[in-house]
Amino acid sequence: MGLRDLFFPPLTILKYFLVCSGVLGSLESDGGWLTSGHASLLEEDSCTVERRDASLTYSQFIEQYAFSRPVILQGITNNTEFQACCTKEKLSARFGDHLVRLSTANTYSYRKVDLPFQDYVDQLLEPQDRASLGSETLYFFGDNNFTEWGPLFQKYRPPPFRLPGTTGAYSFGIAGSGSGVPFHWHGPGYSEVIFGRKRWFLYPPEKTPEFHPNKTTLSWLLDTYPFLPPWERPVECTVHPGEVLYFPDRWWHATLNLDTSVFISTFLG
Numbered sequence: 001m002g003l004r005d006l007f008f009p010p011l012t013i014l015k016y017f018l019v020c021s022g023v024l025g026s027l028e029s030d031g032g033w034l035t036s037g038h039a040s041l042l043e044e045d046s047c048t049v050e051r052r053d054a055s056l057t058y059s060q061f062i063e064q065y066a067f068s069r070p071v072i073l074q075g076i077t078n079n080t081e082f083q084a085c086c087t088k089e090k091l092s093a094r095f096g097d098h099l100v101r102l103s104t105a106n107t108y109s110y111r112k113v114d115l116p117f118q119d120y121v122d123q124l125l126e127p128q129d130r131a132s133l134g135s136e137t138l139y140f141f142g143d144n145n146f147t148e149w150g151p152l153f154q155k156y157r158p159p160p161f162r163l164p165g166t167t168g169a170y171s172f173g174i175a176g177s178g179s180g181v182p183f184h185w186h187g188p189g190y191s192e193v194i195f196g197r198k199r200w201f202l203y204p205p206e207k208t209p210e211f212h213p214n215k216t217t218l219s220w221l222l223d224t225y226p227f228l229p230p231w232e233r234p235v236e237c238t239v240h241p242g243e244v245l246y247f248p249d250r251w252w253h254a255t256l257n258l259d260t261s262v263f264i265s266t267f268l269g
C-alpha cells in the first residue's frame with residue numbers, strides 16, 4: 001500500500017469501516033429523527049416492569065428473570081458509539097442507497113417490500129395513521145442484510161447476559177411515532193432503544209391477550225385497552241435510550257413507538 005492509499009484508502013477497505021466520530025455526548029439527543037413532522041405520543045408513565053441497574057449480577061438475572069418475567073436493564077450496555085452511527089445524517093449518508101426489507105406490522109407479518117433505505121426515510125417514516133390496518137402498514141425491523149449493514153452491526157454492544165445454550169441474532173429497525181407490532185410471541189430476547197421511546201405491553205404465556213392480528217397496536221391501545229378490567233391489563237412500561245428490555249420465552253408482547261424510534265433486538269435462540 002503506497003502513501004497515497006493511506007490518505008485515499010481503496011474503496012474495498014472503506015467498505016468495511018464505519019467511522020462515527022463526534023460521539024453524541026448525551027443520550028437525550030434525538031439523532032435528527034424526531035423532526036417536527038413526526039409528532040410524538042404522550043407517555044403513560046405507569047410501569048409494571050421492574051428496572052434494575054448495572055449492579056445486577058448474571059446469577060441474579062438467571063434466578064430472578066431469565067425464565068420467569070421481563071425486566072428493564074439500565075446502563076448494562078454502552079452503545080454511545082453505535083448511537084452516533086445511527087443518526088439520520090450518518091445512516092442516510094452510508095446506507096441511503098442500500099435496500100431494506102419492510103414487513104407489514106401485523107401479528108404474522110406476511111407481506112415484505114424491498115425499498116432503498118432513503119426512500120423509506122423520506123416517504124414512509126410517518127406517524128401511524130390511526131385508520132390504517134397493521135396489515136397495510138410497512139415497518140422496518142428484522143430481515144436485515146448483515147453483509148451490507150455489517151459495519152453498523154459491528155458497532156453494537158449487545159447485553160452481556162446470555163441464556164445457557166443460546167446465541168444472539170440481531171433485528172434492527174426504525175419506525176415512525178405511533179407505529180409498532182401487535183401482540184405475538186416467540187423465543188426470549190432483548191430490545192434496546194437507541195433513539196426515541198418504545199412502549200411495551202406484555203402478557204405471560206398462559207394469558208392470551210384480546211387483540212386483532214391485523215389491527216395496529218395503536219388501535220388496540222385506543223379501542224381495546226381502555227375497556228380492560230384491571231386484572232386483564234398487560235405488564236407494561238416505556239423503554240428509553242440506554243435501557244434494554246428483556247422478555248422471556250413465549251411471552252406475548254406488542255410494541256408502540258412513542259417517537260420516531262431507532263431500536264435493535266437481540267433474539268436468543
Ligand SMILES: O=C(O)CCC(=O)C(=O)O
Nearest residue numbers: 141171180181255263265
Ligand atoms: O421493536 C419492535 O417494535 C418489535 C419487536 C418485536 O416484537 C419483535 O421483533 O418480535
